[in-house]
Amino acid sequence: MVGTVYEEIILENLGDKYRVECGLIKEVEIREMTVQCVVDTGAETLVISEAVQQELGLRTEHLHESTLANGETVVCKIAETVKVYWKDRSMTCEPWILPGASEVLLGSIPLENIDLMVDSKSRKLVGVHGDQPLGRIW
Template identity: 40%
Template sequence: MGLVYAEIELINGEDLALKRKHIIGEDEVKRMTVSALVDTGSYMLCINENIQEQLQLPVVEKRKAQLANGEIVQCDVVAPVELRFKNRATTCRAMVLPGDSEVLLGAIPLEDMDVLIHPLRQELIVNPDHPYFAQMKLK
């Protein structure tokens, strides 16, 4: 099976909370759409420093991570990040990888959204057994 990428939307979770309280408007919510490598070998959502800077996500802790080349680096962990894919959404933490690293969509957010990798089509899909999985209102 080749590499699988998915278009996902990343949203600053603190901004969404402020919007729900009518403190900021919809146009002030920081969000972006990115292409993420679906990586079941990673357990978290991993973003890069550029995305973290644009979304202004708060750092909640630091963790050590092993990169694909074996290098161990200390990374910031940011939260909350709302992640959306098709009719699915989850709120999670994200590890901030150095520089302009590729976005990785790890196992925890994949499982929480109940999505699957379709090996023949090489794409991320909504679980066909639960196509209308109950979701919160996405606005």
């Protein structure tokens, strides 16, 4: 058993990047934050708290009913897209806002999209195919 793994990631409001491109806001107005997250391979996606949603200024796109690990059914808000950065890697996703959440969870889909896995010895995230930058796909 690996135990709890924590990692630092940066979350960025992708809608703000679009608003910069449209000339509606300046680049310095892009909302982003660095958070300590729990790497949760049992979670499906990125889960954030309502406080993180508010700080990033993310609109709720829709609602989704989900069953938690303890069997409880909850209705989660799904927010507009964020960009998730870990070191030199990034991906985009629509985070789930779990009612009453206090921690950010980085789940299996973002981990796979960034080509990451948990190293059970070091209890850290590492690249599935090494820690070299993934490079660009043109």
